[in-house]
Amino acid sequence: MKTESAQAFQTDPEAIPSGKEYYERSLTVALLRARESTMRRFKKYADQEDLSLPQWRVLRALADGEALDAGTLCQRCVILPPSLTRILRALSERGLIMPVECADARRHMVTLTDSGQALFDKLVGASQETRREIDHAFGEEKMSLLLDMLNELRIVTDGLPSND
Amino acid sequence: MKTESAQAFQTDPEAIPSGKEYYERSLTVALLRARESTMRRFKKYADQEDLSLPQWRVLRALADGEALDAGTLCQRCVILPPSLTRILRALSERGLIMPVECADARRHMVTLTDSGQALFDKLVGASQETRREIDHAFGEEKMSLLLDMLNELRIVTDGLPSND
DNA sequence: TATTGTTATACTCTATAACTATA
DNA sequence: TATAGTTATAGAGTATAACAATA
Numbered sequence: 001m002k003t004e005s006a007q008a009f010q011t012d013p014e015a016i017p018s019g020k021e022y023y024e025r026s027l028t029v030a031l032l033r034a035r036e037s038t039m040r041r042f043k044k045y046a047d048q049e050d051l052s053l054p055q056w057r058v059l060r061a062l063a064d065g066e067a068l069d070a071g072t073l074c075q076r077c078v079i080l081p082p083s084l085t086r087i088l089r090a091l092s093e094r095g096l097i098m099p100v101e102c103a104d105a106r107r108h109m110v111t112l113t114d115s116g117q118a119l120f121d122k123l124v125g126a127s128q129e130t131r132r133e134i135d136h137a138f139g140e141e142k143m144s145l146l147l148d149m150l151n152e153l154r155i156v157t158d159g160l161p162s163n164d
Numbered sequence: 165m166k167t168e169s170a171q172a173f174q175t176d177p178e179a180i181p182s183g184k185e186y187y188e189r190s191l192t193v194a195l196l197r198a199r200e201s202t203m204r205r206f207k208k209y210a211d212q213e214d215l216s217l218p219q220w221r222v223l224r225a226l227a228d229g230e231a232l233d234a235g236t237l238c239q240r241c242v243i244l245p246p247s248l249t250r251i252l253r254a255l256s257e258r259g260l261i262m263p264v265e266c267a268d269a270r271r272h273m274v275t276l277t278d279s280g281q282a283l284f285d286k287l288v289g290a291s292q293e294t295r296r297e298i299d300h301a302f303g304e305e306k307m308s309l310l311l312d313m314l315n316e317l318r319i320v321t322d323g324l325p326s327n328d
Numbered sequence: 329t330a331t332t333g334t335t336a337t338a339c340t341c342t343a344t345a346a347c348t349a350t351a
Numbered sequence: 352t353a354t355a356g357t358t359a360t361a362g363a364g365t366a367t368a369a370c371a372a373t374a
Contacts, residue, residue, distance in 0.1 A: 022288070023224050023240070027298070027307070028203045030314040032221075035195035036242045037321040042192060044327070052363070057196075060187050070333060076187070078200045083364055085334055106332040106373045124186070130327060134191070137320045142313065143191070149310050150194040156301045157201040163208070163294060216340070234356060247341055249357055270350045270355045 038134060045127045049119060054079050055087050056123070059096065059112065063120045067100040067111040091116070202298060209291045213283060218243050219251050220287070223260065223276065227284045231264040231275040255280070 023029060039053070046056045057077040062068060068076075074084050088110060091097045096116035100109040112120065135143050187193060203217070210220045221241040226232060232240075238248050252274060255261045260280035264273040276284065299307050 022227060024315060025311055026224065027295070027311065028199055028206060029221060029224070029241075030311050030318075031195050031199035031202070032242050033240075034314040034318045034321075035192055035199065037318040038195070039192045041321065041324070041327055054364075057193060060190065060193070063186060071331095076197075077193075078196050080365060081333065082335080082366080086363090104332085104374070108333065131191070133324055133327075134317075134321055137324055138317055146310075146313050146317065147189055147191065147194050149306065149313070150198040151188060153298075153302055153310065154194075154198045154201040157198075157205065157298055160205070160297055160301055163205055163297075218341075235354095244342060245356065246343080246358075250340090268351070268355085272356065 041130050041134065042127050045123055045130075048126075049123060051123075052087075054083065055091060058084075058087055058091065059116060059120050059123075062097065062110070062112045062116070065112065065117075067109045069102065069107040069109045071107075073110075205294050205298070206291050209287050209294075212290075213287060215287075216251075218247065219255060222248075222251055222255065223280060223284050223287075226261065226274065226276045226280070229276065229281075231273045233266070233271040233273045235271075237274075 043053065046053055051059070054077060057079070058073055061073055061076045070081065070084055070088070073079070073088075074081055077084075079087065088097065088108070092099075092110075095113055096119060097110045098113050100111050102109045138146075207217065210217055215223070218241060221243070222237055225237055225240045234245065234248055234252065237243070237252075238245055241248075243251065252261065252272070256263075256274075259277055260283060261274045262277050264275050266273045302310075
């Protein structure tokens with residue numbers, strides 16, 4: 001049923017699908033709603049450690065031990081520069097990250113401290129069971145396919161000519 | 165490559181994948197980044213009409229002409245009740261929505277005005293070309309599959325037992 | 329002169345609790 | 352007594368422009 005609606009949308013691009021059908025086939029709305037449903041199950045783990053979700057994303061982005069600069073963190077974590085400045089200050093004051101020298105002194109590079117790595121490990125461990133529940137309910141193979149498609153969609157979309 | 169990493173994650177659930185691998189396989193991050201990349205291309209259409217993205221979602225949710233109550237709009241549009249109150253007031257002041265009487269007087273039901281429907285049609289028309297570009301670059305069949313998977317993920321996740 | 333990041337500022341959304349009206 | 356929504360309030364993120372430091 002849904003697929004047929006989508007087909008109609010695709011094969012007749014001049015037709016504007018309306019109402020619930022249109023809403024269900026909206027890409028950005030579907031991404032938002034899927035994120036809301038899944039995020040709700042993980043948020044408590046960040047709450048328990050007094051981390052905002054953007055702060056938690058920054059820790060995760062740094063979790064392989066590689067130092068990253070502010071610009072890269074903004075992109076990977078989907079955070080605007082002014083927000084990231086505040087977030088890095090807060091994480092630094094908690095001793096979770098520390099500055100790393102960089103040849104280009106304009107770049108503000110940071111890496112996890114041992115304490116930050118420990119907090120990351122603790123949070124990942126705590127949230128694993130929830131992730132397994134979702135994987136199991138949705139299907140592990142399908143989840144893997146979904147992640148591949150989401151990453152590919154992002155790369156493909158970012159590669160389109162600018163529409164400014 | 166990505167798929168192999170995912171397989172390793174799935175077949176050995178006790179192993180905590182670390183660093184970039186972990187970050188790329190995070191479901192909520194992948195959803196956020198995919199949304200950011202695609203949304204960026206649509207945002208200008210809402211901006212042109214001085215609509216915030218949540219306001220635009222409300223118009224879209226109402227676009228089949230069916231009146232909806234505030235609670236339903238909160239769920240479908242992923243907006244908290246206090247935000248929705250302000251949004252409905254703003255849309256009402258612009259003459260885009262109007263109240264609809266309801267047997268249960270506690271329920272605040274609204275529907276699009278003709279002006280609201282006209283604005284919806286205008287915005288959908290304006291954004292269609294961008295949507296087609298993304299569909300074409302990503303693949304129409306794959307896009308349809310992705311939308312089905314996103315909606316299914318949401319339904320499956322909402323159906324899991326509460327983890328409060 | 330261009331780039332990186334911070335600061336300043338205003339606005340919106342998030343989130344929780346308390347309150348009102350209705351059932 | 353329970354439910355739907357609004358109001359109140361504090362906090363965090365969004366967004367833009369202006370600024371500082373470095374390349």
